[in-house]
Amino acid sequence: MRIPFSYNIRNLVVRKTTTIMTALGIALTVAVLLSVLALVNGLQTSLRSSGDPKRILVMRKGATAELTSGVTRQAFQDLKFKPGIARDSAGQPLASLEIVTVINLPSVDSEAGMNVTTRGLLQPGIEIRNLKLAEGRWFESGRRELVVGKGIAARYPDARLGGTLKFGKGEWTVVGVVDAGTGPINSEILGDLNQVAGDLNRMEGLSAMWLVAEDEITAKSLINSINDDVKLTAQAKSEVEYLEAQTSSAAPIQFIGIFVSLIMAVGSSFAAMNTMYAAVSRRAREVGTLRVLGFSKGSILTSFFLESLVLALVGGVLGCLLALPLNGLTTGVGNNLTFSEIAFNFRVGPDTMATGIVFALVMGALGGLFPARSAARKEILTALREI
Amino acid sequence: MPETVIQTRKLTKEYVREDYHVFALKEADIEIGRGEFVALMGPSGSGKSTLLHCIAAMDRPTSGEILVLGQDLSSLNERDIAHWRNVHIGFIFQSFNLIPVLSALENVELPLNLTALKKQERREHARNALELVGLGDRLHNLPRQLSGGQEQRVAIARAIVTDPDLILADEPTGNLDAASAQEVLNMLSRLNKEFGKTIVMVTHDPHAARFASKIRYLEKGELLPDGRTPADWNLPAAEATSG
Ligand SMILES: Nc1ncnc2c1ncn2[C@@H]1O[C@H](COP(=O)(O)OP(=O)(O)OP(=O)(O)O)[C@@H](O)[C@H]1O
C-alpha cells in the first residue's frame, strides 16, 4: 500500500457524519443478518445439546414427528422386553409409552395464542429424560394435573405454577415446573399418559415410545433390532438423530431472514457507493495531485477501495454490537414439524460475528469498486481542474 | 552549451470539438539546458500550462517530439510514466495542492512512499526538506493551519524531497501576496543557484520572471524565438536574460 492508510482513515474521520450514516446502514443490515443467524444457531444448539445417543424414539414407520406418529399398546408390550433396554432401580425397563398433542394457549407474545406440545407419559418417561423439578411436584396418575417446562411457565400466564388450563374434558392444574435446560421438554406440558389419553378419547391411539439403552453400542443394536422386527412395524431413531432432523424447521425463517438481509445489503452497498462517489468527486484534485507526485492508477484504486472496506468494517463492527444484546435472549419459534413451539436462546457466537463482518466487507467491496475505479481512471488534468 | 534537459520539436497540442478548434501549442521548439531557470510568459490561453504539462508527461501532445532528460516520453506506458515523474519531476502548483488531512511533514513525505526508503529515512528526508524551506517548526501543522506562503513552501519541500532533476512550477506565486511571493521566488532562485536545479516556471508576473535566467514567450500556442518579446509586452526581455 503506497498511499498511506492514515490518508483514508483521516478522510473518514473528517466527513464523520456521512461516514456514520453509511456505516449505520451497513450496521443495520449486518444486525438483521446476525439476528437470523443467532436465531438459527440458538435453535440448533437448543435442539442438539439436549440429545442423548442412548435415548431412543420409536414411531410408526414413515412418521417424521411424534405428533403424526401412531403406536399401539400391544406394540409397547412387545417392545418393553427387548434386550438392551436399561432398567430402573426397581428392575423395571426404562421405556415409556406416550401420547403427544398440541393445545392452544394464550401467550405473552400473541393474543391469538400459540400451539404448545402436550405430552402424556408413563412414570419411566421422567427418568428416561432425567427430568428435575424446579418448583412444585410431579403430577399424580388419575388426576388432571400437569407439570410444565420452564420456558412455558415463563411465557404463558395461564401455565404458571398453580394455574389452570382447560382442555380435554375439564380443567387441569399446574402442579410443577420442570427445568430441562435447553431441551425440548422445556417447551412442553407434561401429564399422566392415561389421564391425557382418556381426556382426548385416544386410549388406543397413542403416539410414540421412548426408551433408554444400557449404553451407546447397545443403543445401535437395539435400534437395528426394532427396525428389523416385522411384527412391530415401527421405526427407531436415536434422540440425537431425531433432533437434528428437526433443525430443518428453522429453514423458512433462515430463508426469509437471509432474503431480507440480502435486499438490505443491496441498499447498503448503494449507500456506500454513493458515499464513495461523493468522496472521489470531492477529492478529485487530490487524486490529480497524487498522480502528479507519481502514484499510479493502481494505488489510487487500492486507496479508495480500502477506504470503502474500512467504512464497511466500521459498519460491520457496529452491526455486531447492535446484535450482541440478543445473545441469550429467550424466544420461541413455531416448529412446523411438531406444530408447536420450541423455546430457545439467541446465540451470537464468534463465528456468527465473523460472518457479519465478512458480509459487511462484501457490501463495502461492492460499493467501493466502481467509485475507486472511476477515481483511478480520471485523467490527471481533468482531475486537477475539478474543484 | 550545457547538457540539454528538455528538448521539443514541433510540439503540437490541438483541441478539436464540433464547433471549436484550437492549437493550445503549435509546433513549439524549445531547448532547455541543465541548471537553467526558465520563465514561461504569455497572455492567458497562450499555452504555457500546456507546455509545462507536456514536459511533466501529465499531458500527451497531438504531434511532435519531446525528450526530457534524454527520455522519449511517448515511449513510456502509464505505469512507467508515474514512476518516471516520481523520480525526475518536482511539480509546484498555483494553488499549492497539499493534501488537507495530512500534516506538513506527511505531505512532504508522500512522494517518498514510492521509494525504497525506510520509514525513518523518509521522515528524516522530509524534515530536512521542510527545514530547508524554513518550516522546521511547523512539521505537524495541517495545511489549513498554515498561511498561503507557508503552504507553498511546504509544496516546494514536497517537490524537492525526492531530489528531482527538474522542478516545474505553474504560476507558483499566483495566489500569494507580495511578501510571500518574494519568499517563494527567493527559494526557487536558491534551488537553482545553490543546488543546480533546472527550473521551468510559468508566470504572469514580470517581477517574478526577473528571477529566471531566461524568459520565453508564448503567443496563441506559438513559442516566440529566443530573445523575442511580444510587441505589446512592455518588459524588456534583454534585461532579464542578461541578469
Ligand atoms: N481540455 C481542454 N479542452 C479544450 N481546450 C483546452 C483544454 N485545455 C486547454 N485548452 C485550451 O488551450 C489553450 C491553452 O491553454 P493553457 O491552459 O495552456 O493556457 P495558459 O497559457 O496556461 O493560460 P493561463 O495563463 O490562463 O493559465 C487555451 O485556449 C485553452 O482554452
Ligand SMILES: [Mg+2]
Ligand atoms: Mg495556465
